[in-house]
Amino acid sequence: MTLTNRKFLLAARPVGMPKRSDWAYVEEPVGEPKEGELLVKVLYISLDPAMRMWINDARSYMPPVGIGELMRALGLGVVSASRNPRFAVGDHVSGLLGMQEYALSDGRGIAKIDLKAALPKYLSVFGMPGMTAYFGLLETGQPKPGEMVVVSAAAGAVGTIVGQIAKIKGCHVVGIAGGPEKCGYIVRDLGFNAAIDYKSEDVKQSLRKHCPEGIDVYFDNVGGAILDAALTQIRRGARIVICGAISQYNETQVRGPANYMMLLVARASMTGMLVFDYEDRYPEALAELSGWLRDGSLVSREHVVRGSVHDFPETLLMLFDGANTGKLVLALETE
C-alpha cells in the first residue's frame, strides 16, 4: 500500500490575516528514503506566531518560505523508515518537519528525543517556547530577586513559562492576557502575583496600580499598544526583552513604539532575542526546567487541537484570535 502525504505549500504572500487561499493543499504519494535518509511520520505540529513572519518577504533571521514551498513548521514524529545510521524505526524525533504528515529528511536539523515526558511537552516547555522563555528572561532580561517583571501574552506558550521562571527567581510578576479565563489561570494555577486583562482594563492604569515603583523587566510578545503602555511605566535601568510582536504580524503598517523615548528618560534598554543563539546551552535549560516541573514549581500546559493537516489554516488563526491558552499544537490523527 502506498501511503499518502498531505501537506500545505505557501501559495501567496498573505496581506493581513492569512486566508485559506494563501495556502495550497497537496496530496501526493509518500516517497521512499534513499541512502542516508529517513522517513518521519509526523505526530504533532507546532503552531507558532513566528510562522506569520516566516511567510513575509522581508529580511529576517531565516529566509522566508518561498511561494510554492512546503510551509515551515516545527514538529514531532516517529521514524517509520530509515536508511540513516543515526536513526532507527520507532525513534521519536523533533525538528523542522514542515506542515505535512510525512517528512522525508537527510537528518539535518532532526534531533532524537529521549522521551521522559508526554510528547507535546517537547514542543512547549522542552521545545522552542521553553528555551525562548528561559534564555530570553534570564539572559536578556537579567531579572534580580525582588524586581518587578511584566510579561505580555502571559497565558501563551512563552509567557506562561516566563512568568513562572520569574517567580522561581524571586521576582514579583504581573501578566497581561486577554479575558478573565486566561487571567484567572495565570494567577490561580501559575502563581503570578497579578494579571491585567487588556480586553477590559486600561493597561497603563493597571500597570501603574500593580507596579507602583515601575517595571524592571518587561518581556514583550505582543508589541503595539501594550508595549507602548509598558514603556510609560518602566523604572530606571529597565530591560525590555523583544521576543515577539503578535499584535503587529498581520498589520500591513506596523505600529512602532511611540513611547520609545522613555528608554532615555529611564536609561533603559530594549533588546531583541532569538532562541537559536543559545542552542549549545539547551541542555542546561532542559535540566533546570525538568527539575522545576518535577518539584511542581513549574506547570506546563499544551493546547492540543486534534485533527489533520487540512485543519492548519484555521488552527493557525487561533493564535491571532487569542483562542489558545498555553502552547498551541496540532495533533495529527492519521490512520
Next chain:
Amino acid sequence: MTLTNRKFLLAARPVGMPKRSDWAYVEEPVGEPKEGELLVKVLYISLDPAMRMWINDARSYMPPVGIGELMRALGLGVVSASRNPRFAVGDHVSGLLGMQEYALSDGRGIAKIDLKAALPKYLSVFGMPGMTAYFGLLETGQPKPGEMVVVSAAAGAVGTIVGQIAKIKGCHVVGIAGGPEKCGYIVRDLGFNAAIDYKSEDVKQSLRKHCPEGIDVYFDNVGGAILDAALTQIRRGARIVICGAISQYNETQVRGPANYMMLLVARASMTGMLVFDYEDRYPEALAELSGWLRDGSLVSREHVVRGSVHDFPETLLMLFDGANTGKLVLALETE
C-alpha cells in the same frame, strides 16, 4: 544705577513648534545677592534640542518647566557680585543659569570654570554635548576598532563629536546630515568617511551603499524616518544609542520606530542614555577631549549667534530648522 534683567518665562505649553506667544518676556530690576548668594552676568546661553522636552508636561528625567517659570537654560557667565565664599567677582561659571541676562543663585549647580579655552567651548565640547557624545558613544555604544558607526544630526553639537571620537577609536564613520554644506563639512573638516544628505538622498539606500556589511553602532539624535532607515541596516549584535529625537519633539503624535523588530532579527539593542549619570566621570572625559583638541584629532565648532535674550524664541527654532552647524549658542551683547 539699577541694572535691568531681561528674561523669558514659559507662558504656555507649545503645541508643535514653539511660538513667540508661548513665551513671556519680562524686564525687571536685578536683585542684590543675599548672604550665601552670588550674582552672575550671563555671557553665553546654550540652545539645546532638549529644551523642547523640558517644556512638555510629560514624565521625563527632569520636572517640566512650569507655566510662569523662568525658562531653563544652561549658560556661562561671570560673577559680578558675591556673598558666597565659593565664588569671587570675576570668576567664570557655568550651570543652569536660565534664559536671562543676570542670574541670582545660591551656588547650587553652579561650577567654576578653569578657563583654558574660549568660553563657548564650555557649552560644546567641554559641556553637555561633549560629555553626551563621549559617554553615549563609548559607554552605551561600545564601539570596537574597525566597526561601522553611523550618527544622525552629524553636523550638530553632539553628532560632530560622536563621529570624531569614533574615528579616533578606529571606527569607520558615516554621518547623516541635512544639505551639502553640512555633509561637506563633516567629511572634509572632521574626517568622517562618508556623509549622507537626508534631504536629497534615500537614507536606506545610501546606508546600504556606505555600510555594505551593516551598522554596528547607530547613535541616534533624530528619531523618525532616519531611525527607521537605520534599523533596516543594523548588523548582528548592533547597539543603538538613543540620545535624542529632534525630528519628533515638535510632533503632537510621535512616530515610533516601526522597524523595531529588526532588534530581534539582528539580536540588537536600543538603549537610552542621559549624560547626568556620568557626572562623576566628567573629569576623565574632559582630560581626554582636551588632549584630542590639542593634538588636532578633534575639532570643535560653535555656532554663535550674537544678540540679546529677546532673540531667544527665534534662535531656538534654528535647531529645528537645521540652521546651525556645531553647537548653537546665544552670545549676549549686554552693555
